[in-house]
Amino acid sequence: MLLDIERKILRILYNYSSGRRRLPSLEELVIKTGRTKQDIKKALISLEDQMYIIWDDKRLVESIKILQGWEHEEEQLKSKPSINNTDYWTQY
Template identity: 35%
Template sequence: MLDDLERKLLRVLSNYRHSHRSMPIEKDLVRMMGRKMPVINRGLLGLEQKGYIEWRPPYLDTIRVKEAWDRDGIQKEQKQKIDMDNNAYFTQY
């Protein structure tokens, strides 16, 4: 599961890439994230280790987003839908 910094960073990178057709430069990334570059670099390394992005540090233009969504958050929502069977509606509500 991604922490808040990594989740926000992943969404910023994905949305920026989609709207501008390139990755943000350092100045833009600092402005959008509201954090300093060392903190952002830690988040990028975390995303890379978890397999959400590919990146050759320290160049931001080498970032490639592989998955734009937190996979654990999606699985949790799907599990909640699966856990509820047909009888639960009549017995619990």
């Protein structure tokens, strides 16, 4: 399961690549996320470890290749609670 910062960066990378036909720079990621460069680099390395991206040249964010632009499906299913309409009225 992705951390919030990892999910946010992955979505930014994906949206930039599809909408603007390029990847954001590190400075643009700092502006978009409100995080430090060090936090962003840690999140990018974590995304690479989890096989969401490939980042060969660690000096350039623009060198990233996106493998998956969203969380793995099985992780999304685990994170969603199974609440239906009856649960709301009987449990709360």
